[in-house]
Amino acid sequence: MSGTVRRTRLASHERRAQLLAIGVAMLANRRLEDLAIDDIADQAGISRGLLFHYFDSMHEYQVAVTEAVMDDLVERLAQPTAEDGSPAERLRGSLSVYIDYIAERPEMYRSVICGAASGHERVRVLADRTREQIVDLLLSSLRSDDDTGVLAQPAARLGAHAWIAMTEELATRWLENPVIDRDALIGRIVAALPGLLGVETIEGLG
Structure with missing residues (x-):
């Protein structure tokens, strides 16, 4: 659950690479349009809002x-x-x-x-x-x-x-x-x- 994820501080380029790797891994069993902000943030151990620090929108992330x-x-x-x-x-x-x-x-x-x-x-x-x-x-x-x-x-x-x-x-x-x-x-x-x-x-x- 998201409340139990331990947050780790990463450099900006490392965090962006992590978020992309999570998205790519998720595509193993779901479609691109089914990528969910909450799931991505949960796996990365960040708030949903922080995702948009690295990507302007969900479409930009996709x-x-x-x-x-x-x-x-x-x-x-x-x-x-x-x-x-x-x-x-x-x-x-x-x-x-x-x-x-x-x-x-x-x-x-x-x-x-x-x-x-x-x-x-x-x-x-x-x-x-x-x-x-x-x-x-x-x-x-x-x-x-x-x-x-x-x-x-x-x-x-x-x-x-x-x-x-x-x-x-x-x-x-x-x-x-x-x-x-x-x-x-x-x-x-x-x-x-x-x-x-x-x-x-x-x-x-x-």
């Missing part, structure tokens, strides 16, 4: 939590996976990270992705920025040292964005109704990429 979630996802995807493997192996490794990340946080994923589609402008901007970062990671991990090839062309980037959108839709529906297993899901997502990029096979890249 946007900051969304940014933290998206930054964490990009950071995980940026970590090396099967560095010495083929492009297809590297792609499967990254997709494994992605699918495992959202499978452990289904409510968070639905909230952030679906919320980005219908939510406020700042959330949409964050979602678009994250997709651009993922496209950058995807294309850089697949193409060879020759930056004048197919994957360096605007058409490949267009296809990569379409692939990200498809991946988000498939993942969202799979979370709701996992009619195939994780590996089969990854296989289908990988199989869709060559045509969208304008290449015959992923194995031919790298």
Whole structure:
């Protein structure tokens, strides 16, 4: 209960980081719009009013939590996976990270992705920025040292964005109704990429 929480004095940046971490953790089993001021303040051991010393409004807090979630996802995807493997192996490794990340946080994923589609402008901007970062990671991990090839062309980037959108839709529906297993899901997502990029096979890249 809130009356039993022991308050700890933290530096301003530490408190803000703590509040964001609490919000991110809460999204494991609730939607972004269901984050409650009282629950956040209770876990942080602060008064509700102090939350608004760090964030101008609850919406400001939700946007900051969304940014933290998206930054964490990009950071995980940026970590090396099967560095010495083929492009297809590297792609499967990254997709494994992605699918495992959202499978452990289904409510968070639905909230952030679906919320980005219908939510406020700042959330949409964050979602678009994250997709651009993922496209950058995807294309850089697949193409060879020759930056004048197919994957360096605007058409490949267009296809990569379409692939990200498809991946988000498939993942969202799979979370709701996992009619195939994780590996089969990854296989289908990988199989869709060559045509969208304008290449015959992923194995031919790298």
